[in-house]
Amino acid sequence: MAGQSQKYHEQYDFNEEINEPIIDRMRRIKINSVVPGMVLGKTIYGYNYEVLLNKGVALTSAYINLLKNRGYVRIYIDDDETADIVLHDPISDKIRIMSVRDIFKTYKVTQSAITNIKAENTESIIKCINTPKIKKSFHESQAFEHLCNGIHYFIDEIMKQDVMSGLNSSKSVDNYTYEHSVDTAVISIIIGKKLLLNREKLVQIAIGEFLHDIGKIFIDEKIINKPGKLTAEEFNAIKYHPTYGYELLKDIHSIGTVVAHIPYQHHERQDGRGYPRGLRGTNKLDDKGVAFTDREKLIMFAEIAALSDVYDACSSDRPYRPGLPPDMVYELIKNGAGTQFNKELVDCFLSVVPKYPVGCEIRIKNGNYMNFTGVVSSLNTRQMAKPKVKLLADNMKNKISPVEIDFSSEGIGIEMECIW
Ligand SMILES: [Fe+2]
Ligand SMILES: [Fe+2]
Numbered sequence: 001m002a003g004q005s006q007k008y009h010e011q012y013d014f015n016e017e018i019n020e021p022i023i024d025r026m027r028r029i030k031i032n033s034v035v036p037g038m039v040l041g042k043t044i045y046g047y048n049y050e051v052l053l054n055k056g057v058a059l060t061s062a063y064i065n066l067l068k069n070r071g072y073v074r075i076y077i078d079d080d081e082t083a084d085i086v087l088h089d090p091i092s093d094k095i096r097i098m099s100v101r102d103i104f105k106t107y108k109v110t111q112s113a114i115t116n117i118k119a120e121n122t123e124s125i126i127k128c129i130n131t132p133k134i135k136k137s138f139h140e141s142q143a144f145e146h147l148c149n150g151i152h153y154f155i156d157e158i159m160k161q162d163v164m165s166g167l168n169s170s171k172s173v174d175n176y177t178y179e180h181s182v183d184t185a186v187i188s189i190i191i192g193k194k195l196l197l198n199r200e201k202l203v204q205i206a207i208g209e210f211l212h213d214i215g216k217i218f219i220d221e222k223i224i225n226k227p228g229k230l231t232a233e234e235f236n237a238i239k240y241h242p243t244y245g246y247e248l249l250k251d252i253h254s255i256g257t258v259v260a261h262i263p264y265q266h267h268e269r270q271d272g273r274g275y276p277r278g279l280r281g282t283n284k285l286d287d288k289g290v291a292f293t294d295r296e297k298l299i300m301f302a303e304i305a306a307l308s309d310v311y312d313a314c315s316s317d318r319p320y321r322p323g324l325p326p327d328m329v330y331e332l333i334k335n336g337a338g339t340q341f342n343k344e345l346v347d348c349f350l351s352v353v354p355k356y357p358v359g360c361e362i363r364i365k366n367g368n369y370m371n372f373t374g375v376v377s378s379l380n381t382r383q384m385a386k387p388k389v390k391l392l393a394d395n396m397k398n399k400i401s402p403v404e405i406d407f408s409s410e411g412i413g414i415e416m417e418c419i420w
Contacts, residue, residue, distance in 0.1 A: 027082045027359045027375045028074050030420075036061050041076030043093065073317035076359075081392050081402070085377050087359045088165045090186045091157045099185075100178045102150050103210050105143035107177070110248070111217045113137035122240055125218050129247040139252055148255065151206045155199070158189045163352045163381050171316050177213060180312055185209035187308035190352050191345070195285065205301050207255055208262025212305055215244030215263060227320035239275045242267055258301060265302030266309050271339045274306075283343040303342040307333060307349055310340075325420035330355040330385070355385040361419040362389055369403070371395035373419060380408045389416065 027041075036059060043055040044067065052070075053063060056078070067075060091099075113134050128134060138144060164187065171179045185206050192202050216224050219241060223234045230238065245263030252259070268274035270281035279298045286300040311333055317323045324332070330353070337346035356362060356376045364372045374391035386407035394400050405414065 027079075027085065027361060028076050029361065030074055031064065031068055031072055034059060034064050034075065034077065036064065039078045041078035044072070044075070045097065073322050082359070082375060085359060085375060085390070088161065090161065090164055090190070091154065091182075095154055095157050096182060098150050099147075099154050099182045099210065100175065102143065102147035103178045103181050104175075106138075106141065106147050106211065107214060107217055109141040109143045110134065110138045110214070114218065122243075125240070125244060126247050129218065129244060134248070135251075138248055147210060148207060151203055151210070154185070155189060155202050155206055158186060159193060161190070162193070163379065163384065164190055164354065165358045165379050171318075176316070176318070177216070180316060181210050181213060183312045183316075184212065184305065184308040187311060187349075187353065188304045191304050191308070191348055194348050194352050201301070204256060204259050205262070205304065208259045208301060209305055209308065211245065211249060211259075212263045212266050212309065213241060213245070214248060215241035215246070218244040227318075239267075243276050258299065261299055262302050262305050265298055266305040268298050268302065268306065269340045270298075270303075270342055274340075281342050283338055285342070285344040285348070298342075300342070300345070303345055307341050307345060310336070311349075311353070322420065325418035326357050326360060327355050327418045351384060353384065354379050354387065356387050356389070356416070356418060358387070362416045363419050364391070365415040365417055367414050369405075369414070372400075372403075373397070374402075377404065380406075383408045 038059050040053055040055055040057050040059055040063075043051055044053045046052040053059075053067070057063070089096075114128070188205050188209050189202055192205050197205070216238075219237055223230065223237055226234065242264050246260045249255075249260035249263060250257060264276075265279060268277065268279045268281075270283055272278045272280040279296055281298040281303055311329055314329045314332060315323045315326060323329075330350070333341065333346060333349060337343045341349075354376075358376050358379060360376045362374055362376060364370055364374075369391060372391045372395055373393045374389050376387045377390040378388045380386050380388070388404060388406045391403040391405065392399065407414070407416075
């Protein structure tokens with residue numbers, strides 16, 4: 001293992017910058033509210049994960065415009081007011097970058113093998129995926145082997161925490177799919193840990209999540225990246241990505257069949273109204289984790305993936321629409337329990353994912369502090385919807401000396417919302 005670890009690390013030449021700790025002190029604000037002179041709270045990386053802007057840099061209008069052009073909607077800012085707010089990232093930048101690169105390379109290796117292959121309809125695409133050329137390009141690629149080896153470092157980091165305290169990553173136009181794959185895996189592993197799943201199962205979940213959308217490489221890029229609403233025909237084409245992902249992953253013996261069923265079933269629903277097969281769920285936790293007992297029924301790993309996928313996709317900013325605020329996404333998942341998502345799994349999810357993440361800006365909706373604004377300062381891990389907040393401005397937007405409210409005690413009856 002030590003030798004393998006060294007080999008893995010040698011392939012990535014990380015500078016000290018990336019080796020920074022998981023703890024940061026900052027808040028995340030809209031790029032439109034950023035003004036020159038504000039200090040960047042988190043390093044921003046380019047397409048190849050080269051450093052674009054270093055954490056700690058004072059932002060200029062040129063930098064702010066660069067970030068806007070790259071499609072960033074929100075960034076992390078470091079300031080005196082939030083100096084005591086500790087934000088734990090679920091994974092370090094180092095592991096995030098390793099993971100994103102592994103996913104990126106695994107996608108690219110197969111993507112380059114499919115050029116020049118003509119596939120006009122679904123059947124011919126499935127045939128094409130099952131040709132030795134495509135299968136070999138994927139199964140025997142160093143990128144995929146590397147991804148499987150690296151998964152242990154990813155899991156090790158997440159296993160150090162019990163809940164998600166931080167926000168999801170800042171995604172740009174270029175890296176959306178890969179960052180989304182990492183973020184869904186982070187949420188799923190935290191849920192898996194809460195469910196006391198063993199290591200082998202966590203590895204299966206992480207690999208399945210890293211590659212849950214890989215079937216999209218067989219769909220026209222113009223449809224995948226279309227900024228506006230999809231036509232019925234385009235949406236129909238997208239609906240095949242779980243099937244394509246399954247076809248690509250189904251016979252890799254080293255990782256097991258169950259991994260392939262994560263991409264295959266991640267858009268299915270409890271009530272049978274999902275796609276591609278309209279499978280159903282039982283709304284109960286399956287303590288074995290995976291049970292192919294009934295061909296019509298969903299497996300729990302895919303039910304976890306369905307939850308994480310919707311949570312991250314709805315929370316993430318896209319160039320054509322901002323992400324939904326975390327408190328709204330939290331409610332959306334809660335309301336989907338029983339119909340869209342496995343009910344017992346949602347209960348587990350709500351105990352590890354915060355309604356108001358640390359570092360998020362909030363507004364008070366009622367009472368003496370109505371319309372005062374502030375930031376979530378820490379979580380109460382036993383009541384994830386009731387954090388501590390620090391009010392920083394009054395209802396006229398004037399700065400005030402910070403007022404702390406603990407929503408699990410004195411905050412009873414006070415309502416708040418995330419400012420997004
Ligand atoms: Fe998907
Ligand atoms: Fe997805």
